[in-house]
Amino acid sequence: MEALPRETTVDVLEKRLREDILAGHHPAGSMLPPERELADRFGVNRTTLKHAFGRLVHSGLLETRHGVGTRVRDFLRLGGADLLPMLVRHSPDWIGEIFEVRRSIGALIAERAAARATAAQIAELRALMTAVGDADGGEDVQLADAEVHRALARATGNRVYVLLTNTLFNAYLPVRAALVEPFLDARAAHDRLAPVVEAVAAGDEEAARVAAGAYLSATERIMLEGLAASRERRDGAQ
Numbered sequence: 001m002e003a004l005p006r007e008t009t010v011d012v013l014e015k016r017l018r019e020d021i022l023a024g025h026h027p028a029g030s031m032l033p034p035e036r037e038l039a040d041r042f043g044v045n046r047t048t049l050k051h052a053f054g055r056l057v058h059s060g061l062l063e064t065r066h067g068v069g070t071r072v073r074d075f076l077r078l079g080g081a082d083l084l085p086m087l088v089r090h091s092p093d094w095i096g097e098i099f100e101v102r103r104s105i106g107a108l109i110a111e112r113a114a115a116r117a118t119a120a121q122i123a124e125l126r127a128l129m130t131a132v133g134d135a136d137g138g139e140d141v142q143l144a145d146a147e148v149h150r151a152l153a154r155a156t157g158n159r160v161y162v163l164l165t166n167t168l169f170n171a172y173l174p175v176r177a178a179l180v181e182p183f184l185d186a187r188a189a190h191d192r193l194a195p196v197v198e199a200v201a202a203g204d205e206e207a208a209r210v211a212a213g214a215y216l217s218a219t220e221r222i223m224l225e226g227l228a229a230s231r232e233r234r235d236g237a238q
Helices: 009-022 035-042 046-058 081-090 094-116 119-134 138-155 159-179 186-201 205-237
Strands: 062-065 069-072
Touching (some): 009 081, 081 094, 094 138, 119 186, 186 205
Antiparallel strands (some): 062 069
């Protein structure tokens, strides 16, 4: 078996600093203590600290200015949706807010797809639906289901919907295994999603919007129940 990568000192330090920032120990807009002080506090050299800072700058949590220092960035005011996977890793509470966006955007995407899908796109959607029903195992069904939603976004003809769909799926990645419950039964997953695709294929915008809303609400409930059960098992094992 391939050996799992080990955490480096930079990895550990980045994680500690990130958790401190997201937990509010270093508020938005505040300056971090001087590098020498932080290096002494964590027992690392300044080169290691600079590498960790560089990663946090890249992720949008810090900003540095030569001769001024390192400031905590106001990511809620200045950040983008690319921060969501990191925020979900820090706190699964973000999932509820992601699901709220998922419901509204997903229903709108289905409605737009019903109005704009081409014959080729409808054929693709039906082929992808077959793949959902034929998939083996929860993870494979989950991934096949995701491809249907990506195809629905493409069928709108609006590339921003495609990027938003990708962003929401990326946000699930840190807790994806705990959200697999709706996909354990491939046939049930297929039948749950099929009304959305059929309404899109029929060009019925209202039916597509309603079907998508029902699908998204049902899967959200199942996923949140699975996530809660996963937390209970984890807490019980500690």
